Amino acid sequence: MAAAGNALPGETPTDPVFDLLAIERSSTSEQVASALRAKITGGELVPGTPLPEVTLAGSMGVSRNTAREALRILTREGLVSHNMHRGATVATLSEQDVADIFRVRWTLEMAGVGASAYVDAARLQPLRDAIAAMASAALADELGPMIEADVEFHRQLVGLLESPRLNRFFEELQGELWLCLALITRLPEKPDPLIDEHTELYELMTGGEQVRCRRQLEQHLAESEENLKSIARNMSNADQE
Amino acid sequence: MAAAGNALPGETPTDPVFDLLAIERSSTSEQVASALRAKITGGELVPGTPLPEVTLAGSMGVSRNTAREALRILTREGLVSHNMHRGATVATLSEQDVADIFRVRWTLEMAGVGASAYVDAARLQPLRDAIAAMASAALADELGPMIEADVEFHRQLVGLLESPRLNRFFEELQGELWLCLALITRLPEKPDPLIDEHTELYELMTGGEQVRCRRQLEQHLAESEENLKSIARNMSNADQE
């Protein structure tokens, strides 16, 4: 709890250098959870896939209890849905879920735009970097990096609020959205408009054009929401069949 | 996953009435977690108290594994801090934690004020009810209900955004704040200003005075933040000693 770096009299001096050594070791269940998370957000495990404990434990080479814990972790993150005595499955996003997530994103990212007026200009650089990454990914026709750069832009936008809890919250939201994003198989025919939209967002932000920036963001989010909603529709269709 | 109420051909018709029967049964570990949560937010277990697994398991009459799971649940909620191989303790809020939580609250509640302009007027009634509860609690000189009513007001304010995920998020934040709130031992000498502040917030909101309402909320949150920060200071002092 005590922040490192402040050498109170009587304490052993803790240099900021040593903070790098403050490794966050991960338990086995967390490692299993990470592996599973990667397979889910990577699209290897599609929404609706059942995740029996024994199977999972066997394939990952851990005990059933450890596998259980991993499932609980992902359940709390929203990537896995868990039903009492019925087991766990890769979560399915309903259209309402997508709508809710985007309502939250709207709230957080609008606040991020508001914060952009008060932060140091250098703080906006990561946003520019994300756009650059997006552009180069589009040129190389790489789907994964393209989406990742898009996500990174919005992550950095929320990051302007400088709140660890908001960052974690947004990260979990984004994790849920990967359930849809993982189902995208190819780039849109014309990725340029997407890049332009982000570029305009960035320029309106640096230009202090709060109102127009908000309007632009609102529209951008609405488009994105419709996109993912159509994916969510397919998801639930395939799920009930 | 499928929303109740839509009777697709071939499905058993599910009337909204039956949704009440869709009970969310709770596992043993969740019950243990609830019991522990109550003791923590109730102040029975002060921040910093160690929570050994065997002791917990014994006192609750469950196995160690179940107790472990309960601790993990509370850890994810932020009420318990967990260190690898070092065990779990009732979480301690640093001043930075309080600052972060209030930054999030600022973001969410400001958005709530914004939403108040678009929701149905009846949607604001719960806010009024919370103020009334606050007033009657102050009259009866009851500490617990007073704080609870205060919390309820802000919960309802965020509730205006109509987002399940934001509601849950706010609930967890509030859970963390209870770590401080539970340490309050008596009402302030003059609870009237607190009630007046909320009343003014409410009236500015119903009056459509967005700007003044925001200013009022900002000030109100700032006061509250300072209050809790001073408690957090005591917490960390008692913790390091």
Added chain:
DNA sequence: CGCTGATGGATTGATGAACAATCTTGCCGG
């Protein structure tokens, strides 16, 4: 005196096996 390194006790991390409770499925009779 202050620091390094080793020892032992205590607690957690993880495993494997077991049993009860519950869900699902398929079958039967009405």
Added chain:
DNA sequence: CCGGCAAGATTGTTCATCAATCCATCAGCG
């Protein structure tokens, strides 16, 4: 077509056990 019933499978929970790690203590040594 519907409801009841038994079998099989999966989960919920407990127990016992071992390895890994942390903590406090203490001896050794410059």
